[in-house]
Amino acid sequence: MREFLLSKQGQHPLDKDLIFLLEDIATSCRVISHQIRGGAFAGQLGATDSTNVQGETQKQLDVIANEVFVRHCSNCNRVAALVSEEVDEVYWLKARPQPGDYLVYFDPLDGSSNLDVNLSVGSIFSISQLPSAIDASDDRSVLLAGSAQICAGYSVYGPSTSLVITTGSGVNGFTHQQGTGEFRLTFPDMVIPETTSEFAINASRYTLWEPPVRRYYDECIAGTNGPRGKTFNMRWTASMVAEVHRILTRGGVFLYPEDAGNADAGGKLRLMYEANPMALIVEQAGGAATTGSDRILDLQPSSHHQRVPVILGSREEVDVLNRYHRDA
Known part of the structure; x- marks a missing residue:
């Protein structure tokens, strides 16, 4: 090295x-x-x-x-x-x-x-x-x-x-x-494909999600007969590093959104030592990383243990999720 x-x-x-x-x-x-x-x-x-x-x-x-x-x-x-x-x-x-x-x-x-x-x-x-x-x-x-x-x-x-x-x-x-x-x-030179048919989210929290996240999930699992017109695979390993590594090697999008169960804390993942480093890596590999409304790297921290929502990965899917949040 x-x-x-x-x-x-x-x-x-x-x-x-x-x-x-x-x-x-x-x-x-x-x-x-x-x-x-x-x-x-x-x-x-x-x-x-x-x-x-x-x-x-x-x-x-x-x-x-x-x-x-x-x-x-x-x-x-x-x-x-x-x-x-x-x-x-x-x-x-x-x-x-x-x-x-x-x-x-x-x-x-x-x-x-x-x-x-x-x-x-x-x-x-x-x-x-x-x-x-x-x-x-x-x-x-x-x-x-x-x-x-x-x-x-x-x-x-x-x-x-x-x-x-x-x-x-x-x-x-x-x-x-x-x-x-x-x-x-x-x-060398790891690059995230711009398009993907794979997403990672903890589906057990479905009833807690906000409408834009439910909309995205429902459309993905609807498959070829749904609004997206294609089949998506869902993954979840409960390890952010494993999820991001998969995205870097073959594409995908990772979501840990704010929901009814973590909204009071601001989200689940920590900004300074989880969201920020992963956002920099993903952007440097050609992907995108947001909270659903804001670019993660632009956030001004209020605490060194601050929590935030995280959506990152292949740019096309992150753009779709950002649009669904704007629509909501």
């Missing part, structure tokens, strides 16, 4: 400290993958007695993955702060963050409810660079819009361990080569 990132120094120069930070994140993902694969032997697959700031019961591997990310990302002396899904407060690493310092946002183990049934889980991360000095005594200082990201990525812990990264000039996928510790470029 280092060779690839260094090769980008020509057209799109990357700061060497950013490359080192990405290597630290890759190491975190490799360690977490190893912990997951050995989790059953180490008795680490069950839940803890604690909940995170979201009110969700933490798995043991949620806590372990968070500790791994914090330990490795703290190696870079340009990192001013870390923002994790698993911890209420911001981890401040610098007392006086300066212009050019990094902020790292991460969901250390996305989809951890899948651990006990041996389905794919992953990690999501985002890096922003400070344009000016900020106040380390005020956690609101980390509330930068998604458009300020300079890098985003995720890792999927499945049959192989994948690492997908964008630094603002396309999307590239790497696969961990067992026995070497290396992530090798295996999916």
Whole structure:
């Protein structure tokens, strides 16, 4: 991976400290993958007695993955702060963050409810660079819009361990080569097809959805005799990284909309370390990412644990969903 990132120094120069930070994140993902694969032997697959700031019961591997990310990302002396899904407060690493310092946002183990049934889980991360000095005594200082990201990525812990990264000039996928510790470029220049016949949504929440989402779902499952005039396949794995990875490899659209069950919280998925990084990756691969009404990367955060609705993937389907929300 280092060779690839260094090769980008020509057209799109990357700061060497950013490359080192990405290597630290890759190491975190490799360690977490190893912990997951050995989790059953180490008795680490069950839940803890604690909940995170979201009110969700933490798995043991949620806590372990968070500790791994914090330990490795703290190696870079340009990192001013870390923002994790698993911890209420911001981890401040610098007392006086300066212009050019990094902020790292991460969901250390996305989809951890899948651990006990041996389905794919992953990690999501985002890096922003400070344009000016900020106040380390005020956690609101980390509330930068998604458009300020300079890098985003995720890792999927499945049959192989994948690492997908964008630094603002396309999307590239790497696969961990067992026995070497290396992530090798295996999916260069990932592009999302503009059209698709596949969508991912949790249909068990149908009665909670707002009319535009119900309309879209009903039209998709109506098949060739419906308004869309074609057959759609529906997928749902309860792991955002797995859903987005499928979309990047063969197209599709992913929906986790605001509904009657999560409207009071603003939605289900977190803006800073889930929606923003995935939105940047999807847009860099030619797709689109919105809340149904607004481009996700344009949102101004109000909290570092803020939740938002998420619709992302193949541009044609996202446009249809945006139109249905406008019509409503």
